[in-house]
Amino acid sequence: MLETQDGKEFESVIEGRNLHKKFRGFALDIDRLYVPQGFATALIGENGAGKTTLLNILAGIRLDYRGELCYFGKYTAEDRETNPVVKENIGYTGPGNYYLPQWRVEQVGEISELLFDGFHRDRFEEWCGRLAVGPDGSNRKISALSDGNRMKLMIAGVMARDTKLLLMDEPASPLDPLMRDNLCGLIREYLAQDEGNRSVLFSTHNVADMENVTDYVIIMEGGRIAETGFVEELKEKYVLVRGEPEFSEAAAPHLVSMNSGRYGFEGICQADRLDALAGCKVSAETPGLSQICVAIMKKYSDLHAGREGKRGM
Amino acid sequence: MRRAFRSYMALTLKSYRIAVFVVRPLFMLAAAFILMWTSGEKDGLYPENLLFAFAAAGDVMLDGALFGGICQRGAACLGYMRTSDRGMAVFSGGLLVDMLFRFLYYMLIGGWCFLFTGLSQDFAAAALAYTAVTATICFTRHFDNWQVDLLCSAGIAILFSVLYLTFGILQNRLAVDLQPAAAVLCVTVSYAAARHMSWCLKRSYYEKESL
Incomplete structure (x- = not known):
């Protein structure tokens, strides 16, 4: 449960305690982490502040960390690995080689269908069209797509699923200004569905561009949380x-x-x-x-x- | 098993499947036909040796084009697989089916050669070629680099030739049928390769910090 300065209480979609991950020359060290449910939370920090590491830990991509996590108020990190419900409800988009470079756009749909029960192929195709993935909507190889198109493909992939939480690592960085504006719109659209039960946690360096969609902010610095709070607060x-x-x-x-x-x-x-x-x-x-x-x-x-x-x- | 086949179909490209299921077998069957028809042991040539060495070399290159680098720690696409609780099963299922199809392909060539020669050791040659390829791709899948694949494809032709000649020499000297030994070797290497793949995927999948 998250309590604001004026005493309001909010359910949290993710809670973390004593999260610790050590690299050579860097340590992620978070005593307490709250991500409020039903809001768009921005994870902001310098390069190397630990945003990607934290998002990877939350998405279950990294398992080599210490600490406790609680998802949707009831599932632990262990449940995330053993209970399919947790990962089914979490959509993740990440930077770099998220898909195998040899895959083609259509293949992402085929594989996602195998990986997730809540994936809808028709919705995926619709989102690919809506986001204009690829210059001519063709079934191109992932390696032939630009960074921006690759990100749009990932976004189409998660938007085609029935999820309750989106974890997005730098979704705005490779996108052009128009697409960033569209991204804000689709995050709002996502949050508006399912009676406020959906939440988004995204990291960004483009604070100004993403401000109109940001409700809650977590500012990270040197592997720690330096400040948190609702934007208005x-x-x-x-x-x-x-x-x-x-x-x-x-x-x-x-x-x-x-x-x-x-x-x-x-x-x-x-x-x-x-x-x-x-x-x-x-x-x-x-x-x-x-x-x-x-x-x-x-x-x-x-x-x-x-x-x-x-x-x- | 049905899910594993679906995983294989989803993980492999259409062009790869055309190459693997149509172009490769047709080419090899034609090559086998020409070699078996025109040469023989009497010419001092071992056509099946040439044939399988060539097939194995091509296989390593073909595999590298699709699965090159998947055994690397933090390999591309594993991030996506990890976001699903089925990711590991989908990937390992696809790789197992790939292994099964490879085995069937070598047995097909072995059977085709058998039709010409009537020698059951053609099946042993097929099993040994399959064994050599399976062992080699366990290594090449650690590199997303076609030069490594090229080097290894040359190496595998030698590896297979050595295996096959050793097999022939031992069989003659010991005067025993070593075909069951080839079958055992084939099964053992397949099992070891499957375990190795699984270990490589798990290594970057479920490795936890040693505290």
Whole structure:
């Protein structure tokens, strides 16, 4: 169960505790993970923050980790491997060589039919047409498809299934701006079905493009969760401040992150610390999700680079 | 078994199936006909040796085109298979059927040769060629690289020739029928290959962190 700042409670579609996966020079270390049910959750973070590792763990692609997971409020990670219901209800799209490069578009449909009970071939073909997979809709080899078309094929593959949860690793990255907009639309369409029981967790670097579909945000940094919350909550928690250049030094310690130049400074400040800037001549605005995310990622990058102490939260 | 056949059909390309079920057998049967008709032991040639060495070399290349690299850790497509609880069964089923079809193909050529020669050792030659190919593709499937397949296809012709000649020499010297031994070798290598494939798939599938 997920509780928001204003006391509202939400069911979680995935809950994780003490998730740990160690690589050489990197460790994923998540004490608590909540993905709210019925919403689109964006997983945001720098390259190498652990987003793909986390999504692979959640999808069951990686099993070499420690920790506890709970799906749909009742299934454990062990159930995911033994009870077909769990994987049947989870759709996953990933980057790179997700399908064998020799396969053809039609083959993906044939194989998916074998792999999933809830896969509908007619729906798959419909989605392939709707997303314009391949330049002329032909039955091309996967290796001959562009990255964008490969992603569209994966999306068609999961949309053709009856699932309750979509895990999407960087779905927007290889897509053109128009297709990204379509992606937001189809995520909304997916969530609207099944009386709010469907959820989406996607990782993205294109925060601005995906903001209109994002309800809840998990910001990762260095293998840990740096911030979580509903978008509106975060927009209340953080404030975008702008000020004259002479106040930049005085304001810096109170800002999460700051950009300064000859004509002034701009930074993200926690709303409850806005009083500390009383002596500075600053204007306050509601920040965009992208600005909040960048500020938080920047703060943690600075901490990792040993520049802590200069700015605070 | 029906599901395994469906898996095979889904995993293999149409062009691969045409090559495997139509072009390859027709070509080999024609080649066998020409070789058996025009040459014989009297010419110092062992036509079945040439025939099966050629068939095995072609088989390794053909297999590499479809299944090259599937034994690699984190191989392409396994990610997709892992998202389904049936992924492992579908993939192993497809590979087993591929093995079965390969066996039948070699027995078909062996039977065809038998029609000409009347020698039952043609079946032994077929079993040995099948054994050599099955062992070799266990290696080549670790590489998604046609140069490796090419090298191995040359190597397998030699491997088969050595196996077949050793078999012939032993049979003559010991003066015993070694065909049951060829059958045992064939079954043993098939079993080992199936286990190896299964292990390779499981390795990247279900391996857990050793803590």
